[in-house]
Amino acid sequence: xxxxxxxxxxxxxxxxxxxxxxxxxxxxxxxxxxxxxxxxxxxxxxxxxxxxxxxxxxxxxxxxxxxxxxxxxxxxxxxxxxxxxxxxxxxxxxxxxxxxxxxxxxxxxxxxxxxxxxxxx
Amino acid sequence: xxxxxxxxxxxxxxxxxxxxxxxxxxxxxxxxxxxxxxxxxxxxxxxxxxxxxxxxxxxxxxxxxxxxxxxxxxxxxxxxxxxxxxxxxxxxxxxxxxxxxxxxxxxxxxxxxxxxxxxxxxxxxxxxxxxxxxxxxxxxxxxxxxxxxxxxxxxxxxxxxxxxxxxxxxxxxxxxxxxxxxxxxxxxxxxxxxxxxxxxxxxxxxxxxxxxxxxxxxxxxxxxxxxxxxxxxxxxxxxxxxxxxxxxxxxxxxxxxxxxxxxxxxxxxxxxxxxxxxxxxxxxxxxxxxxxxxxxxxxxxxxxxxxxxxxxxxxxxxxxxxxxxxxxxxxxxxxxxxxxxxxxxxxxxxxxxxxxxxxxxxxxxxxxxxxxxxxxxxxxxxxxxxxxxxxxxxxxxxxxxxxxxxxxxxxxxxxxxxxxxxxxxxxxxxxxxxxxxxxxxxxxxxxxxxxxxxxxxxxxxxxxxxxxxxxxxxxxxxxxxxxxxxxxxxxxxxxxxxxxxxxxxxxx
Numbered sequence: 049x050x051x052x053x054x055x056x057x058x059x060x061x062x063x064x065x066x067x068x069x070x071x072x073x074x075x076x077x078x079x080x081x082x083x084x085x086x087x088x089x090x091x092x093x094x095x096x097x098x099x100x101x102x103x104x105x106x107x108x109x110x111x112x113x114x115x116x117x118x119x120x121x122x123x124x125x126x127x128x129x130x131x132x133x134x135x136x137x138x139x140x141x142x143x144x145x146x147x148x149x150x151x152x153x154x155x156x157x158x159x160x161x162x163x164x165x166x167x168x169x
Numbered sequence: 170x171x172x173x174x175x176x177x178x179x180x181x182x183x184x185x186x187x188x189x190x191x192x193x194x195x196x197x198x199x200x201x202x203x204x205x206x207x208x209x210x211x212x213x214x215x216x217x218x219x220x221x222x223x224x225x226x227x228x229x230x231x232x233x234x235x236x237x238x239x240x241x242x243x244x245x246x247x248x249x250x251x252x253x254x255x256x257x258x259x260x261x262x263x264x265x266x267x268x269x270x271x272x273x274x275x276x277x278x279x280x281x282x283x284x285x286x287x288x289x290x291x292x293x294x295x296x297x298x299x300x301x302x303x304x305x306x307x308x309x310x311x312x313x314x315x316x317x318x319x320x321x322x323x324x325x326x327x328x329x330x331x332x333x334x335x336x337x338x339x340x341x342x343x344x345x346x347x348x349x350x351x352x353x354x355x356x357x358x359x360x361x362x363x364x365x366x367x368x369x370x371x372x373x374x375x376x377x378x379x380x381x382x383x384x385x386x387x388x389x390x391x392x393x394x395x396x397x398x399x400x401x402x403x404x405x406x407x408x409x410x411x412x413x414x415x416x417x418x419x420x421x422x423x424x425x426x427x428x429x430x431x432x433x434x435x436x437x438x439x440x441x442x443x444x445x446x447x448x449x450x451x452x453x454x455x456x457x458x459x460x461x462x463x464x465x466x467x468x469x470x471x472x473x474x475x476x477x478x479x480x481x482x483x484x485x486x487x488x489x490x491x492x493x494x495x496x497x498x499x500x501x502x503x504x505x506x507x508x509x510x511x512x513x514x515x516x517x518x519x520x521x522x523x524x525x526x527x528x529x530x531x532x533x534x535x536x537x538x539x540x541x542x543x544x545x546x547x548x549x550x551x552x553x554x555x556x557x558x559x560x561x562x563x564x565x566x567x568x569x570x571x572x573x574x575x576x577x578x579x580x581x582x583x584x585x586x587x588x589x590x591x592x593x594x595x596x597x598x599x600x601x602x603x604x605x606x607x608x609x610x611x612x613x614x615x616x617x618x619x620x621x622x623x624x625x626x627x628x629x630x631x632x633x634x635x636x637x638x639x640x641x642x643x644x645x646x647x648x649x650x651x652x653x654x655x656x657x658x659x660x661x662x663x664x665x666x667x668x669x670x671x672x673x674x675x676x677x
Contacts, residue, residue, distance in 0.1 A: 067464075102452075129459075130452055150455045150456060152459070153466060
């Protein structure tokens with residue numbers, strides 16, 4: 049079973065994504081902050097991280113950088129409510145796999161995940 | 170009649186005094202009038218008229234002196250000298266007045282006949298004087314013929330032409346009557362002073378002279394000249410008032426312009442904060458919307474749920490889509506995407522918009538008139554975004570006309586002069602602007618609507634979101650331009666977009 053880490057300071061979003069991904073037969077771990085996300089990447093070694101950008105404390109970009117230091121393999125999909133070309137470029141530069149904008153359809157999210165997870169087959 | 174005739178002949182010294190005083194006052198009045206800052210060209214040549222007034226006035230005082238103390242050859246020489254010099258000033262003033270009268274051919278002729286014309290005439294008078302028996306007497310006659318009379322005629326025409334040329338500026342100052350009066354009385358003065366000369370032994374001075382005038386009219390010509398001098402002085406004094414009015418108007422304009430600039434600053438600050446608020450809200454909304462849409466999507470796909478639940482989920486997703494649309498449009502206002510800065514062909518963008526327009530609205534009964542200036546400078550910007558603005562304004566216009574009317578699109582460029590009008594926009598459009606005007610004959614707007622026109626969520630349309638002009642405002646702001654609207658209820662509206670002309674160094 050593939051392991052997915054959902055990182056978002058908004059609990060409603062975490063719960064929704066967890067419900068959806070569990071249904072799709074993924075193992076889901078949740079983190080509510082950047083710091084927690086890094087710790088969980090170390091401990092749980094997920095295949096993919098869904099990472100929110102705008103969070104109190106450590107933001108998604110910083111978290112991305114540190115996750116990359118811990119784990120070079122993990123696929124990181126940035127999820128943001130703020131569409132901003134600069135940030136998008138930065139994410140790709142720091143090794144994010146994709147950059148999606150809220151609200152997005154779950155179908156689309158599933159496709160992104162499937163494509164990324166082919167790497168781990 | 171007899172009495173006046175008798176009196177004036179006996180009291181010519183008083184007449185000369187009044188005559189001289191009038192012209193001296195005119196000379197001083199012109200001299201002391203502050204006019205350096207004036208934009209009327211006439212201000213630069215009035216010193217000549219002032220010179221004429223002072224010198225000719227002195228000449229009249231000398232004439233008075235001659236009557237009181239008796240003539241002497243030395244005094245005659247001095248008097249003649251003053252007369253000739255004063256007429257030189259008068260003539261030169263007339264010549265230069267015609268030169269600035271705005272008539273192209275006159276400008277050319279008077280330019281061709283430069284200052285040397287006046288000098289040559291002066292020289293000719295000397296020659297005429299020398300070859301005659303009575304040097305100074307003959308000299309003054311020729312000075313009157315060659316300088317006094319033409320001078321009066323030139324000034325007579327000059328004032329009328331100058332008024333016509335500067336009508337747009339002078340009309341609000343209500344000085345028409347003074348200009349025409351000056352014209353008439355300089356003309357009359359030119360005839361009385363330039364043609365009615367002292368008796369000479371050659372034609373026409375042997376025929377038309379002060380003596381023949383006296384025997385015909387029975388009142389000395391000097392009375393009429395003095396009368397002209399008084400009128401001319403009074404009229405010139407009133408004309409000098411334009412320089413004071415000019416300063417006052419300039420000040421008033423400055424004040425209104427400053428007020429406008431201030432209003433514009435407040436407006437743009439207000440728009441910026443409204444924009445910031447809207448953008449913040451849009452971002453915040455996206456999070457819960459994602460949670461809602463995700464849940465609804467799962468319900469919709471859950472095979473165990475009944476049809477009612479699925480319909481409800483569908484409805485939820487439908488509305489989520491709407492909210493998403495709104496937030497997306499709001500975010501366009503402060504679109505973080507980098508926009509291109511390419512030289513724009515404004516006319517081409519407009520021509521591209523017109524066919525696009527007909528896809529979106531019915532164009533029957535709508536006439537589009539293009540008044541596009543060629544050779545416009547190219548402002549820098551993002552063609553797609555500018556096209557969006559134009560299309561938006563045009564769509565609004567067509568919708569406001571409800572199936573019948575005319576949309577006039579005019580483009581032109583405007584240089585912003587250093588000391589000229591349009592200080593309002595100067596703080597933004599330092600190098601001038603390309604201006605695009607969209608004038609429609611639609612239903613127009615009331616003032617209340619006009620004031621809030623660019624604010625978000627303001628709409629008069631049934632299906633509008635009220636974001637169109639808000640986004641346009643954002644786009645034009647980011648281009649460093651200005652968008653504004655004028656409107657009158659039931660008469661139509663005009664939208665004006667001003668895009669800055671890039672400075673030389675920006676163009677590279």
